[in-house]
Each structure stands twice: as C-alpha cells, then as structure tokens.
Amino acid sequence: MINEEPISIFNFISRHFDVINELYTVQKEERIIQKEIFEKICSKYNAEGIRKTLFRYKIVKPVQEDFELRDVYYNVIEYILVEFRPMLPDEIEKYGQSISDLFMKIKEGVYGDKLILSERIIALSEEVKKFTEAVEKNKIRLLAETRELKANVKRIDYSEKIQKASHWTGYYILPMNRILDVNYSESITNKLFNVSEFVNQKRLNFEDEGLRSMFERLHKQLIHTIDDTRANHKTFINELLPFIERIKTESLILTGWINFLKKPYKTPTPKLFKNERNNPISDKMFLNTKEYFEMFQTTEDVYIDEDIDQIPRWMFNKTLYKTKLQVSLPVNDFFKWCNTEIKHEGELTNEKLLSLMTLLFDESIQISADEKSDKTIINTVNSKFIVPKLKVTKNGI
Amino acid sequence: MEFENPRYHKQIVDDLMTGKFILAKERHFEDLKENASYYDNFFKNSFGYEFILTPNYAYLISTETNENLSRDICIFLAILCYELDKNGINFLDKMEYGDFSVDEIEELFEHTAFEDLVKSNNQLKDTDSRRKLLRAINNKNITVKHSEDRFSFTPAYNVFIDFAKDLANKSQIVL
Numbered sequence: 001m002i003n004e005e006p007i008s009i010f011n012f013i014s015r016h017f018d019v020i021n022e023l024y025t026v027q028k029e030e031r032i033i034q035k036e037i038f039e040k041i042c043s044k045y046n047a048e049g050i051r052k053t054l055f056r057y058k059i060v061k062p063v064q065e066d067f068e069l070r071d072v073y074y075n076v077i078e079y080i081l082v083e084f085r086p087m088l089p090d091e092i093e094k095y096g097q098s099i100s101d102l103f104m105k106i107k108e109g110v111y112g113d114k115l116i117l118s119e120r121i122i123a124l125s126e127e128v129k130k131f132t133e134a135v136e137k138n139k140i141r142l143l144a145e146t147r148e149l150k151a152n153v154k155r156i157d158y159s160e161k162i163q164k165a166s167h168w169t170g171y172y173i174l175p176m177n178r179i180l181d182v183n184y185s186e187s188i189t190n191k192l193f194n195v196s197e198f199v200n201q202k203r204l205n206f207e208d209e210g211l212r213s214m215f216e217r218l219h220k221q222l223i224h225t226i227d228d229t230r231a232n233h234k235t236f237i238n239e240l241l242p243f244i245e246r247i248k249t250e251s252l253i254l255t256g257w258i259n260f261l262k263k264p265y266k267t268p269t270p271k272l273f274k275n276e277r278n279n280p281i282s283d284k285m286f287l288n289t290k291e292y293f294e295m296f297q298t299t300e301d302v303y304i305d306e307d308i309d310q311i312p313r314w315m316f317n318k319t320l321y322k323t324k325l326q327v328s329l330p331v332n333d334f335f336k337w338c339n340t341e342i343k344h345e346g347e348l349t350n351e352k353l354l355s356l357m358t359l360l361f362d363e364s365i366q367i368s369a370d371e372k373s374d375k376t377i378i379n380t381v382n383s384k385f386i387v388p389k390l391k392v393t394k395n396g397i
Numbered sequence: 398m399e400f401e402n403p404r405y406h407k408q409i410v411d412d413l414m415t416g417k418f419i420l421a422k423e424r425h426f427e428d429l430k431e432n433a434s435y436y437d438n439f440f441k442n443s444f445g446y447e448f449i450l451t452p453n454y455a456y457l458i459s460t461e462t463n464e465n466l467s468r469d470i471c472i473f474l475a476i477l478c479y480e481l482d483k484n485g486i487n488f489l490d491k492m493e494y495g496d497f498s499v500d501e502i503e504e505l506f507e508h509t510a511f512e513d514l515v516k517s518n519n520q521l522k523d524t525d526s527r528r529k530l531l532r533a534i535n536n537k538n539i540t541v542k543h544s545e546d547r548f549s550f551t552p553a554y555n556v557f558i559d560f561a562k563d564l565a566n567k568s569q570i571v572l
Binding site: 273 | 413415456461464466467468474482489560
C-alpha cells in the first residue's frame, strides 16, 4: 500500500521528471535498469533523497539485483511521450478472443446470476476499451514510424528502406486491416457488431433495470468503438497503406537512380526517337524536292561535238633544239633565233617559246645581253613578249 | 484512289516524327488510340519504327536512339529526385501533382551532392545549359510550361521513372 497523497506523488514525478525519464529510456532500451546504471543516474542528479522516494512511492521496484519502473508508471511515461512500441496484430487479436468468450458467456447466462452477468458486462467493456486503445496506439505509432521512415531520419539506405516498408506492411498494416475490416467475417469489428446487436436488444427489453442500464452504457460504448474502429480502419487503408507503398516505390526509384548515377555513361538509357529521314508531309520535303529538281533544270542548250580531226600535241624535243643551237653558235639574238627555228613547227605559242627558253640554262652555253640595244618583240598566238637581245656563245674553249 | 486516314493524321505524324510524346489530354490522342493498330502498322511498315501506346501517352522508338538527350534527361531526373528526397520532399507527389520553378531547379543543382557530375556534363553544367535542356525536354512534351519560369511534368516522365525502377530491380536480382 502507498500511504502517500496522490498529489505528492505527482508533484514528485513532476519535480524529478529528468531522473525518471532517464530511467525510463534505459529500461526501454535494455528492458531492465541494471544496478550500476541505476546508481549512476541517481548519483548524477545528486539524488540520494530521490532514490529513497522512488522506492517509497513504489515507482521503481527491484528485480533480483537490478531495477525497473513499475508498469503503471512506465506506461504513463510511454503514453505521454508517445513512445510505445507498435503492438503486433497477434497481440491485439487476443482481445477478439476475450470479447468473443465473454459475449458467449453473457448470452448463455443472460437469465442466470445477475451479479456474474453484471461483472461479465464490466469485463467485456474493459476488453473493448483495451482493444480500442491498442488499435489507437498502433495507429499513432505506425504513422510515426512510417513518417520517420519517409523522412529517413536514421539515414538508412534505400534498399533497407524498402525492406522496412515491406516489414511494416506485411506484419503490421495488412494484419491490422484484417482485424478492423468489417467485411471480413473473422474481424474484431465484425464481432463487435454482433455484440452490439445483442446488447441493443437487451438495453431495450431487459427486465432488470440496473442491468438494462448497464447494457445501455455498453451499447453506447460499442457504437462509439465501432465508429472509432471504422475511422482507424480508414486511416490504415487510405493513409498508411498507400504511404508505405509510396515509400517502397520511391525508395525503389531512388535505388535505381543511385545505381545509374554511379555509372551514368555506361548504362543504356531509354530509347528516344531520332529522326533520320525526311517526313513525307513535312515542310522540308517540298524544299528538298524542289532543290533536287532544280539540280537538273538546265538554262542553256548544250551540244556535244565529237572530236574527229584531232591535232597531235606538240612535244618539245630538247636534244634536237640543243644541237641546232650549238650548230648556230654564236647567236646574236636568241629570241629571234627561236622565232625562226620554230616556224616549221606551226604557229608560235607561249608553250613553244617557253620550252625553247629552257635551253638557256644549259651549261654548254654562255649568255650575255647588251642593255643599250633595242628590245626584240616576239608575237605568239596568245601573247606579245618584249625581251632583251640575248647573245649566246659557246661556254669555255 | 482516295487515301483515307484518321482525322488528326497530320498532327499525329508530325508530333511523333519529331520525337514528341502525345499526351492523353491532347485532342489527337483519342484519334491515335482509336486507330492504334493502324499507326502501329503505319510506322512499322513505312519506317521500321516502334509505336508505343500507354493509357497516358504515346511515342515512337526509332532504330537509332537519341542517346545523348536520353542520358542527359536521366542524369537530370536522377539528381532532381535525389535532391528532392534529401530535402524531405515526396518527389513522386511533386512530379505528379506539383510544379517547379526554374529557380528551384537552379537551387537544387547548385547545391547538389553530384556536383562533379553536373559540372562535367555540358547540358547541366550551368544555368544556361540547364535552361537549354529544360527547353529540349519541354519540346518533347515531357514537361509543360505554365509561364516563363514555371513548369510541371507530364505523364511522359514515367518512361524514365520506369527505367529507374527496372535498374533497381535488376540490381536486386544481382544481389
């Protein structure tokens, strides 16, 4: 028994919440508060007085050599901090069983002992309350967990994120859906419906007034619970499930993108259209076709003549003309000599004259020019050459 | 002989042959959907192109791919999704239902964790390049412009999102 004023206990908790919160955190992680850690926390806060009070108010209890917060306080802090762990649907399903069992007994003993009937009604009400609370807590926790997963507070990698999301869906959200789905015959919501139907009749026609009023209260509670359950079910179906699916999809996409960004130039990317030909109905086609036809559009008539009388091309016989020059030496006017010598080869062209001029570079001859004398004029077919009079003599003795 | 063709034939062929995605909301999409088999044969037999029709968009695939643009879009989207997620934004929702400002894109790419990749890519390296790339993406109907500096994605972006999903699935199979 705690022989203390409740307000004193609450005041104590309020004043020393830091210590209690630290003890709670340790217990949450380790499931128990080891003696050394307990002492360390108490001494850290210089809390010998607190230590004693924790035991006097029965906030902490010894477990062999270690300690733990009593369930009632642990649960209060957990509830206040919204840090409760999500309950496995298997843990919640037990309420379905206990509700069914109590309901069967109420039905069977409805006209029996009034006292046990009223106790069973209270017990049933308690179970319904626990069930509602468990669902509510699970909804809150699962929402918090999924939001944390979405924000990726723990910076886990995307594949792990997918695994976690699949875990929440497979082990929590889908089974919770089965528990809450009114269309599923074995769901707890469905069981609550059956109970509510029975209780509804009894609240109207049960003979005993006291029990009738208990049925009335239970009925109200059930109606309220069913409404809550439906709302929670909606959250699971419309919010949590798509949210988790979204996380899975997004994580999958990001995993893909990150894989791609590791080797962006080595991974084949989606095929995109590349135009390699002219579109038959495109504007360009008209211009291209016009251009094509214009290539063959002629502006003048062209005639092709066959070369019947081909004149053999003149070839310079250097040896012949070199001999001729050497025989004629000395030559007083080289270009005049060229003009005379080439006459029998047809008309004089630039090509012929320039070819003969190459004889001047022969080493066997010597060239000299009289600057005062008149220039020689040579008319070729194409040009008129005004050249100096070049005297050519034999080189050497 | 009279050549019978669907009502919006010219617009359909014009768009698809310039590499555009035709979107479900466009007036010629219905025409295209109703004559899907005609266009499938038309493009296959005339040019050897593959005609892809989904409930939300349609496009052509040629034998040769516009690889550079496809790769640049992939890098752009990969970085965009990554940076949005890093900033706690639900990128799929944002791409499906939201819109973007060019400044917002600039902010994300200026401070990206993939800075080296961005700087070494000619289509992403600076503001002008990124604007040019956004114009190219817009020309393909992968985005739609709302004003000079605001745009949103059309369902065509899913071609690239599906590509990322496939990559992730493949890597999981390898693991």
